[in-house]
Amino acid sequence: MGRQQRYDRTETVxxxxxxxxxxxxxxxxxxxxxxxxDMRPGSIYANFGNKEHLYIESxxxxxxxxxxxxxxxxxxxxxFMDGLGIFIRQLLFTKDNxxxxxxxxxxxxxxxxxxxxxxxxxxMIAEFEDTIVTEMDKAVxxxxxxxxxxxxxxARIIQVQIIGLRSYAEMQxxxxxxxxxxxxxxxxxNTKATGKF
Amino acid sequence: MGRQQRYDRTETVxxxxxxxxxxxxxxxxxxxxxxxxDMRPGSIYANFGNKEHLYIESxxxxxxxxxxxxxxxxxxxxxFMDGLGIFIRQLLFTKDNxxxxxxxxxxxxxxxxxxxxxxxxxxMIAEFEDTIVTEMDKAVxxxxxxxxxxxxxxARIIQVQIIGLRSYAEMQxxxxxxxxxxxxxxxxxNTKATGKF
DNA sequence: TCCGTAATTGAGTGATCGTTCAAATAATTT
DNA sequence: AAATTATTTGAACGATCACTCAATTACGGA
Numbered sequence: 271m272g273r274q275q276r277y278d279r280t281e282t283v284x285x286x287x288x289x290x291x292x293x294x295x296x297x298x299x300x301x302x303x304x305x306x307x308d309m310r311p312g313s314i315y316a317n318f319g320n321k322e323h324l325y326i327e328s329x330x331x332x333x334x335x336x337x338x339x340x341x342x343x344x345x346x347x348x349x350f351m352d353g354l355g356i357f358i359r360q361l362l363f364t365k366d367n368x369x370x371x372x373x374x375x376x377x378x379x380x381x382x383x384x385x386x387x388x389x390x391x392x393x394m395i396a397e398f399e400d401t402i403v404t405e406m407d408k409a410v411x412x413x414x415x416x417x418x419x420x421x422x423x424x425a426r427i428i429q430v431q432i433i434g435l436r437s438y439a440e441m442q443x444x445x446x447x448x449x450x451x452x453x454x455x456x457x458x459x460n461t462k463a464t465g466k467f
Numbered sequence: 468m469g470r471q472q473r474y475d476r477t478e479t480v481x482x483x484x485x486x487x488x489x490x491x492x493x494x495x496x497x498x499x500x501x502x503x504x505d506m507r508p509g510s511i512y513a514n515f516g517n518k519e520h521l522y523i524e525s526x527x528x529x530x531x532x533x534x535x536x537x538x539x540x541x542x543x544x545x546x547f548m549d550g551l552g553i554f555i556r557q558l559l560f561t562k563d564n565x566x567x568x569x570x571x572x573x574x575x576x577x578x579x580x581x582x583x584x585x586x587x588x589x590x591m592i593a594e595f596e597d598t599i600v601t602e603m604d605k606a607v608x609x610x611x612x613x614x615x616x617x618x619x620x621x622a623r624i625i626q627v628q629i630i631g632l633r634s635y636a637e638m639q640x641x642x643x644x645x646x647x648x649x650x651x652x653x654x655x656x657n658t659k660a661t662g663k664f
Numbered sequence: 665t666c667c668g669t670a671a672t673t674g675a676g677t678g679a680t681c682g683t684t685c686a687a688a689t690a691a692t693t694t
Numbered sequence: 695a696a697a698t699t700a701t702t703t704g705a706a707c708g709a710t711c712a713c714t715c716a717a718t719t720a721c722g723g724a
Contacts, residue, residue, distance in 0.1 A: 275671065314713095429631075
């Protein structure tokens with residue numbers, strides 16, 4: 271009964287996410303979203319409530335994609351370190367996307383008094399840290415990572431490396447420069463992981 | 468001759484910089500600036516041209532302050548590494564300021580099609596890299612840093628560490644967590660600098 | 665085929681955006 | 695004190711902002 275939906279919710283959120291990712295929350299107008307989603311304001315509001323809610327759903331979608339990519343790379347690769355390397359390079363060298371992390375961008379560009387969005391971003395970054403810990407736990411069991419390694423602390427170091435690399439890569443330096451930084455970052459992580467320090 | 472200026476330009480830019488730093492370019496309205504600077508729109512436009520130009524001047528002021536702080540900390544400390552540590556901790560633990568770098572934020576939140584602001588930010592980050600190289604050169608001469616060290620590459624690593632730490636610190640994690648990450652980052656840099664790898 | 669219902673439309677809301685400029689103000693010079 | 699010049703003011707501009715809602719459209723069931 272009733273008219274059937276014209277828009278696939280996931281596809282719509284994907285499009286909105288990409289636009290927000292490029293232009294930021296306050297840098298993206300509802301007019302921009304209308305064009306990007308090919309939806310009229312009434313439809314957008316009927317489906318998502320308001321701009322902030324659409325942004326939140328975009329963040330959820332982003333986290334879902336990123337976490338899934340991380341897990342699949344790590345679990346399908348020969349080792350945790352191999353998978354991490356593939357994951358990081360995919361983040362940095364996929365031309366269509368901005369380099370830097372949407373969640374980090376959210377912490378950067380959302381006004382400090384909008385606690386809702388900031389807390390959400392903080393929480394999701396913390397959740398990613400947990401995901402890293404979970405995957406490293408498996409690598410400890412398999413013997414790749416030393417049992418002496420403080421994996422919670424190392425997960426935080428990995429976060430700093432990834433966020434730093436992605437932010438730095440926004441400068442559009444030559445690929446060789448970024449690749450060298452990736453290799454160094456992976457070495458740093460590997461040294462901590464194998465306990466040779 | 469003529470009426471004397473009511474506003475000190477440097478003080479005004481300092482205020483604008485702090486507001487932009489907190490709320491971003493598109494997150495800061497001229498209305499916000501009027502309140503913050505205690506100036507009427509006519510005065511702002513007569514003094515700075517437009518919002519974008521005021522932002523550019525804020526970035527210049529930010530870079531000036533940051534570069535000067537870095538140089539003075541490094542040059543007044545016992546060693547390059549000591550000075551770097553003091554500098555980084557000052558960036559992370561000064562409560563009044565946002566943690567993350569204004570230039571990195573600019574790359575993150577300014578729309579990709581505003582090439583003027585993005586290029587400016589990229590250029591200034593590159594200039595900071597040169598400043599790091601210059602200071603490390605002195606440390607090579609003084610014997611603190613190994614002559615075998617690729618200081619240009621290390622300067623980039625330092626940038627990634629600083630940007631990553633500052634962005635991560637936006638999450639408002641406990642100070643002990645951040646301090647631990649700082650210690651680790653400094654260890655990483657020191658290992659590279661002294662050639663023990 | 666007509667009705668009930670759900671989804672979509674797009675003109676229109678008041679508020680706020682960045683910006684302008686004629687008028688007012690305060691200093692110096694004549 | 696009058697004229698000149700530099701600076702500041704704030705009402706007002708058209709454009710755009712996020713958002714609303716009555717009308718329209720497209721479907722399934724009766």
